[in-house]
Amino acid sequence: MAPKKKQYNNEDQTIDTLLRPERWGDYIGQEKIKRNLRIIIEAAQKRKEPIDHLLFYGQPGLGKTTLAKLVTNELGASMKITSGPTIEKAGDLVAILSNMEENEILFVDEAHRLNRLIEEVLYPAMESRKLHIVIGKGPGARSVSLDLPPFTLIAATTRVNLLSAPLRARFGATFKLDYYEEKDIEEIIKRSAKILGVEIDKNAIEILAKASRFTPRTANRLLKRARDYIEVHNEKVVTGDIAMKTLEFLELDTLGLENYDRIFLQTIADKFDGGPVGINTISAALNEDRGIIEDVYEPYLMRIGFLRRTSAGRVVERAAMEHLGRTPKRGLL
Numbered sequence: 001m002a003p004k005k006k007q008y009n010n011e012d013q014t015i016d017t018l019l020r021p022e023r024w025g026d027y028i029g030q031e032k033i034k035r036n037l038r039i040i041i042e043a044a045q046k047r048k049e050p051i052d053h054l055l056f057y058g059q060p061g062l063g064k065t066t067l068a069k070l071v072t073n074e075l076g077a078s079m080k081i082t083s084g085p086t087i088e089k090a091g092d093l094v095a096i097l098s099n100m101e102e103n104e105i106l107f108v109d110e111a112h113r114l115n116r117l118i119e120e121v122l123y124p125a126m127e128s129r130k131l132h133i134v135i136g137k138g139p140g141a142r143s144v145s146l147d148l149p150p151f152t153l154i155a156a157t158t159r160v161n162l163l164s165a166p167l168r169a170r171f172g173a174t175f176k177l178d179y180y181e182e183k184d185i186e187e188i189i190k191r192s193a194k195i196l197g198v199e200i201d202k203n204a205i206e207i208l209a210k211a212s213r214f215t216p217r218t219a220n221r222l223l224k225r226a227r228d229y230i231e232v233h234n235e236k237v238v239t240g241d242i243a244m245k246t247l248e249f250l251e252l253d254t255l256g257l258e259n260y261d262r263i264f265l266q267t268i269a270d271k272f273d274g275g276p277v278g279i280n281t282i283s284a285a286l287n288e289d290r291g292i293i294e295d296v297y298e299p300y301l302m303r304i305g306f307l308r309r310t311s312a313g314r315v316v317e318r319a320a321m322e323h324l325g326r327t328p329k330r331g332l333l
Contacts, residue, residue: 019192019220020066026191027070029184029216030063033175037067040173041074050103051075052172053126053153055111057160059299061217062177064156068107071154079105084113090121097125102149111155112162119167126153126170158295179214179303188216189223193238198227203240211247211256213300218256225250255304255323262324264297265306268316269326276313 021027024034037054044051054071056064072079080096087093087108100106108114114122124130131146155171157163168174180188186209193200200223208226212219226238226246235242244254251259267285268275283290298314301307306320321327 015196015224016220018195021070022073024070024074027063027066028187028191029180030067030177033067033177036173036175037071038074041071045075050150050152053170054155055160055163055168055171055174056154056156056177057158057174058177059179059215060158061215062179063216064177065107065109067175067177068105068154068156072105072107075103075105077103077105077152079107081107081109084108084110087114087118090117093118093121094131097121097131097148097151098146100149100151102151104149104151106151106153108153108155110157112157112159114167116164119164122153123166123170179300180216182209182214185209185212185214185216185219189219192220192223196223196227198223198230198238199236200226200238201240204238204243207240207243207247207254211252211254213256214303222246222250222252256300257323261297261301264293265301265316265320265324268314269321269324274321274326275315276310278313282314 024038027034040051040054051071054068056067058064069079078101080100082096087096096106121131124132125148129148129150131148153171155163160168160174160176186205189200189205189208189212193205204226208219208222212222222243223238226243229242229246229249230236230238247254253262264282264286268277268282271285272281279290279293283293286293298307298309301320302309304319306317306323308315308317
């Protein structure tokens with residue numbers, strides 16, 4: 001029997017918000033991080049203190065924002081949400097901090113995009129709950145110190161290396177979110193399908209999970225597109241065949257590689273004989289920024305064993321050559 005479909009109207013939350021876990025029991029994966037966070041939260045509650053400032057980092061779509069909201073829910077607190085790019089000057093941060101309530105959570109996404117002047121404002125706020133502001137200009141300027149209520153800063157970033165060392169040192173705990181196990185992604189797809197009222201068979205779950213790049217956000221995106229497909233074609237169930245057709249119209253292969261992934265691998269395989277080749281040479285050949293290659297292209301390809309970084313440069317592995325239909329050169333693993 002197919003699950004009952006949930007009806008959406010203009011007052012409903014977005015689908016992505018509905019799929020976001022709101023309780024620890026619904027958050028699948030990242031077991032070590034959840035266990036450690038529970039200890040931090042329980043200890044702080046017993047002492048009746050706010051929890052330490054927290055830093056979450058990892059690839060996009062792994063659940064950093066969700067974890068921040070789960071921590072907030074567990075504490076029974078409220079949350080103010082902002083991001084590095086929206087805090088353009090120190091005055092913006094001063095306005096946010098001066099309006100914080102006792103034990104409130106301030107969540108800053110894309111924290112690596114905070115400029116250094118804004119970080120300077122954060123240091124005393126995080127360390128001693130003081131806000132130092134300068135009133136006036138020139139000889140008549142004076143410094144005023146304001147006390148802040150107890151609060152917790154939770155920051156999320158995909159580029160932890162771009163945070164200054166003094167800022168990183170002021171977080172009481174730092175957690176790296178890793179790629180998920182495939183079995184966890186399968187459970188996430190099952191849960192999301194139930195929420196969306198989509199019937200999906202085991203074969204389809206396995207296909208979508210394998211193509212999800214070990215990332216919950218991608219898994220949910222693929223499920224939503226499969227849902228679109230069955231609704232347009234008047235099907236009742238997402239089958240393995242429909243899952244494959246979903247990947248096909250999204251131009252993904254069975255491992256979730258997109259066109260840019262394949263072009264990246266093909267460039268190294270064909271132009272540079274599989275490598276090793278330096279990152280700057282690859283960047284020039286692709287006409288792509290080095291940072292994009294290192295942060296977007298490479299992490300997943302290394303995770304699935306398609307790419308290796310060496311002191312001499314990047315090397316395409318045997319598995320990748322075979323996946324591309326190329327003949328692996330001798331010596332490849």
